[in-house]
Amino acid sequence: MAAIDDVLNGIKDDSVQAAKQQLQSLLQQAKADSSQFAQQNAADLELWLVQLSKGELDQNEFNALVAAQRSKAEQWVNTQAIAGQARARDLTLTVLDIAVQKIAPVVIAAI
């Protein structure tokens, strides 16, 4: 079982079950996406959630990394526009929002 599954399966709080399932589903979608950008972002987010659960990152550091990934996504959209391939991509941003707002606080509380 992947380390991220251990982290997410360890969350027993009923109030975030829906968010947890949504995050798992979005991470799967991102990893199966044809875009290497989406795949890499999902892999990075999984790594940070595992590091957060181990106490290797604190919540401020986790949030800073998510903000950096969001900034990178903004840059990616800008670069796509230069290439004349502007298209909305909110998969990365939606995954990040759920991770920061719903999952990270519960993971922190469980340490």
Place this chain on the structure above:
Amino acid sequence: MNKSIVTRPVFHTLVFALCAELFLGGCATTKNAASRDAIANLKTAHLAFIDEFTEGAGKIWDDQTLTTRTAALEKQFADAKEAPATKADARRSKAISILHSQFKRDAAMLQRRKAFFRTIFATDLKTQVSENYDLALKGEDLRS
């Protein structure tokens, strides 16, 4: 109902949208070697900044060093933003603004904590920052 009353706001919206597109599209996509160099130099300086403020043997925290290094990079960002090739290209200006915001967040985090970045965090952060600059550089290379 007077037809012109209904159609005028729609017309104005369309004209505004067209102007916005012309502004963003019309002044974009011109290669500029100096701009590419400026972004590459910012990347080197930003990553070195993170390295300098990451914990390590024998390092002692000094507020003044952080202030000095932050001011030096702020100057570098200001110069890049003020360059004519940046002002003439909305996409380039946006790319540099995104990178500058990232730097400001990193410097502010250090200022708040008054402590070095931890190693694992710094490694993860450098990956994100480096990839952000690489995308901006790719944008420079895509220009005709």
